[in-house]
Amino acid sequence: MNARLERNGEYWRAVWHGPDGRKHTAGLGKCSKRQAQKKLAELDTSATAARMLLDEWTVLYVSQRAQMLDESTLSQHATYLRRFAQYCGPMSVRDVTPMLVANWLGTLDVADSTRRKIVRYMRTIWKWAINQNVANANPWSTQPARHPRVDREVAYVSVETVYHLS
Known part of the structure; x- marks a missing residue:
């Protein structure tokens, strides 16, 4: 995006022409010229980032x-x-x-x-x-990034039960 700054009193706006040839504007608000330039740079980088494949x-x-x-x-x-x-x-x-x-x-x-x-x-x-x-x-x-926690139950058995199982 090749935008330029325009001033209207204490307010600034970005003005550029799109690929279709139409004029586009974006208000930057009431600010100093330096602040407007900073906002314009941020606007330009976010427009570039939006197109990043x-x-x-x-x-x-x-x-x-x-x-x-x-x-x-x-x-x-x-x-x-x-x-x-x-x-x-x-x-x-x-x-x-x-x-x-x-x-x-x-x-x-x-x-x-x-x-x-x-x-x-x-x-x-x-x-x-x-x-x-x-x-x-x-x-x-x-998306889940860790394994679900499983509660483990410990079964208490007597020695006699173990003896009968073997």
Whole structure:
């Protein structure tokens, strides 16, 4: 988006022309020129982030997190993110829904513990996307990431019962 600032008294607005050639505006409110420039920059980055595809996000995520994560962890994050991107096709990161996530998880032929590990990894990736302003919400938060707790009952038996069982 190639926007410019326009002033109307104490109020500022962003003005740009869309791909269709039409003029668009967004009010930035009553603020100083410096504050208006900052709001314009935020508006521009959020518009760019809204169009970011999963494939692009995969490359960006791996490059940003390379220095922060262990090599094996980063490799697994990248693997599962690529597999998910291949399943979804050319889709924006912001368009990923919990239903799409559940459908993809249903197609995986892996053990339940592996499925939960994938959910934990993908939750971490989407939290990073939210912090980077690429995603608005975490569609992975509705999926279980740990094994359900099972209450175990201990049966107390007498020595005589054990003797009779053998």
